Amino acid sequence: AQSVTQLGSHVSVSEGALVLLRCNYSSSVPPYLFWYVQYPNQGLQLLLKYTSAATLVKGINGFEAEFKKSETSFHLTKPSAHMSDAAEYFCAVSVGSGNTGKLIFGQGTTLQVKP
Amino acid sequence: SAVISQKPSRDICQRGTSLTIQCQVDSQVTMMFWYRQQPGQSLTLIATANQGSEATYESGFVIDKFPISRPNLTFSTLTVSNMSPEDSSIYLCSVEPGPYNEQFFGPGTRLTVL
Numbered sequence: 001a002q003s004v005t006q007l008g009s010h011v012s013v014s015e016g017a018l019v020l021l022r023c024n025y026s027s028s029v030p031p032y033l034f035w036y037v038q039y040p041n042q043g044l045q046l047l048l049k050y051t052s053a054a055t056l057v058k059g060i061n062g063f064e065a066e067f068k069k070s071e072t073s074f075h076l077t078k079p080s081a082h083m084s085d086a087a088e089y090f091c092a093v094s095v096g097s098g099n100t101g102k103l104i105f106g107q108g109t110t111l112q113v114k115p
Numbered sequence: 116s117a118v119i120s121q122k123p124s125r126d127i128c129q130r131g132t133s134l135t136i137q138c139q140v141d142s143q144v145t146m147m148f149w150y151r152q153q154p155g156q157s158l159t160l161i162a163t164a165n166q167g168s169e170a171t172y173e174s175g176f177v178i179d180k181f182p183i184s185r186p187n188l189t190f191s192t193l194t195v196s197n198m199s200p201e202d203s204s205i206y207l208c209s210v211e212p213g214p215y216n217e218q219f220f221g222p223g224t225r226l227t228v229l
Contacts, residue, residue: 032215032216032217034217036220041225042222042223043119043207043220043221043222043223044158044207044209044220045220046116046217046218046219049215049217051215090157090158094215094216102148102160102163102216103148103158103160103216103218105157105158105159106157107156107157108156108157
């Protein structure tokens with residue numbers, strides 16, 4: 001069965017520092033992988049997705065993620081954190097294909113950005 | 116992508132009552148999903164709703180508690196029935212408009228049950 005593990009429920013960085021949010025997945029078939037961001041009192045916004053094309057995926061707001069099959073990882077990075085990046089981040093894996101896919105979410109990581 | 120709206124955005128309800136949440140999409144989509152996000156938790160899928168068929172519920176969720184309607188390709192409702200304080204959560208709908216299973220989410224309905 002597919003699953004997602006996010007290492008670290010809280011990550012704190014200084015403004016301008018590297019952001020690294022970790023995600024490991026378990027899937028019996030090649031997965032589709034996603035990162036979502038949730039700002040306070042808002043819904044989820046898609047940051048980026050991996051769909052078996054390029055292993056390095058660029059998303060919105062300067063974020064990117066690298067799919068590493070050997071490590072079953074899909075870590076999210078951003079070279080320089082901004083105060084506006086403070087939010088909850090969720091990694092998700094698709095458990096189906098075509099039009100029947102469901103998403104399994106990790107537990108989320110709260111990113112704090114300190115001035 | 117898709118633009119999704121939900122009504123109400125928040126509500127405070129008494130235990131034993133029911134609340135119906137509406138989800139409206141700006142384009143026709145086959146798949147719609149309903150999620151629950153309990154306080155401080157991740158998202159848990161309640162059910163998948165396809166137009167013209169019964170919703171498919173995940174383990175731990177039943178139709179009597181969470182009846183869903185899907186009358187057309189742009190609209191769905193989720194009812195939370197006979198509510199208890201444990202139902203206090205954010206309820207989100209989402210759609211899957213493309214081929215790669217990415218989902219786009221509505222802003223959520225924040226429900227508090229007293």
